[in-house]
Amino acid sequence: MDAIYLGLFGVVIGVVLWWWNEYWYVLPLKFKCLKSSTKLPPGHMGLPFIGEMISFLWYFKIVRRPDDFINAKQCKYGDGGGMFRTHLFGEPSIIVYTPAVNKFVLFSDTNFKQEWPTVELMGVTSMVAVHGKAHTRVRNFVTNAINRPDALSRIAALVQPHIVTALRSWDDMGKIKAKVETQKMSFESIAKLFLGKEPGDFLNSLDKLYQGVLPGVRAYPINVPGFAYHHALRCRRKLEKIFYMELDKRKSKNENMVETIDLMDGLMQIEDDEGDKLSDKEVVDNIVSLVLGGYISTSLVSMWAIYLLAKHPNVLEKLREENMALTKGSPEDYITSKDVSNLKYTNKVFLLIMQIDTTSVPICKRQIVTFFWSFL
Incomplete structure (x- = not known):
């Protein structure tokens, strides 16, 4: 019984x-x-x-x-x-x-606001975490810092040497792990563009910390030792500390408002119509989240591009022909921002790869008002 x-x-x-x-x-x-x-x-x-x-x-x-x-x-x-x-x-x-x-x-911004389940990892004042007027304000700062005069030319000049170096090293290696190598290439390019940093010990330490943050983005938010979210938070706090130190270092060097070099300088120096600037907290939160977001998206698209082009050598050959024709057959010539619009076939392939790559982080929104919808 x-x-x-x-x-x-x-x-x-x-x-x-x-x-x-x-x-x-x-x-x-x-x-x-x-x-x-x-x-x-x-x-x-x-x-x-x-x-x-x-x-x-x-x-x-x-x-x-x-x-x-x-x-x-x-x-x-x-x-x-x-x-x-x-x-x-x-x-x-x-x-x-x-x-x-x-x-x-x-x-529908009146019914929903964007909100991450792991918002502490992205930064509470970052563009992906704030809503309404605060979001518009931060977004304007970020877009203005990125879209400075000759921004595309500057991006092309900064990023292409790193990509060419990576491709040549892959050729020397013969066989590569696409996920590992595209992550490395993407992080080095983004770090140069956003932080003005070259490969080295500093960048390697940042890479390890971001590798610790990444699993926490999709993890259950349990802040207990042994869980991915807890480890991600610890790595995020270390990143924040490093970026605050970098911020203070740049302030001491840029008292005379030297020319903007990278995105971090841009976020520090850009002003709105009232002459206000982003706070140190806002600069650090947005740098952390932008590097993280760019790291995820760029490396995934690059990995899928390598995989799909390897499966379709005829497409790869057409891409090679179009790009070599644009550079007049000289592999030492870099493509400029003005050349991009002329790469018709390359742009079509890129858009198709973007459509196929559906492994990006889900977009999370929180309901802010109660409403009834007749769609059901």
């Missing part, structure tokens, strides 16, 4: 755990929906605290087929108006996946 009671108790506990999030989060909303004759998106909120993170990590980390996480929900719940409810990263969430719904969420 004891075994039977124990089994029944286990079943009851299992049922309670399975439906706990539904009762806690969904039931109150269903009562509201009854009054307005609307309905909630289909889905299940998973287990208490962890939600559906186990299933999410299975598809993203183990199987390495993230699209199947969405596909499995579509098969289970049907179209659902292009969305389903779940519980991820410690938060009740709605996942949207059709173009129409994505467009509504992305461009």
Whole structure:
């Protein structure tokens, strides 16, 4: 009898755990929906605290087929108006996946604000973390710092030598690990553009710290030793300390307002219409997040470009012909910003690779007002 009671108790506990999030989060909303004759998106909120993170990590980390996480929900719940409810990263969430719904969420600033589950890693005053007027203000500072006079020419002149050096080293190596080498190339190029730093011990230490931050961006936000998020926070604080030291060093050198060299100098020196500048905290937060974002996106696109071009040698040959014709056959000549618009075939290939590369970090937005949507 004891075994039977124990089994029944286990079943009851299992049922309670399975439906706990539904009762806690969904039931109150269903009562509201009854009054307005609307309905909630289909889905299940998973287990208490962890939600559906186990299933999410299975598809993203183990199987390495993230699209199947969405596909499995579509098969289970049907179209659902292009969305389903779940519980991820410690938060009740709605996942949207059709173009129409994505467009509504992305461009509806009155209903949603951009917010990362791991906002502490990006920086609380960074462009990706602030909202409304604060976001517009920081965005204007960043875009003005980047889009300085002759910005494209300066970027081309700074980045191309690093890329050419990397490509030649790959040729000497014969066989490479594309992910490792593209990450190295991307980080060195971004560090030169954003921080004015050349490869060396300083850059190697920064690279290791960013490698520690990256896993925490998609990790469950548990700030306990042994978890990826905790390690990422520690690495982020070390990066912040390094950049504050770099900031102070530049202030002592740039008292006479010397010419802007890189993005960090630009963020320090740029002023708005009222003559105000970014605070030190805003400069550091945005440098950390911009380097991190550029690191992720650039290395992924580069890796996919290498993989896809290796699979399609005819496309690679056409790219080579177009680029060599532009440089008049001299491999020592760099492409200028004015040349980019003339690379018609190269631009088409680049756009196609960008469409194929769907492994970027998801965009997270938080609802800021309660509203009813008739899309369902």
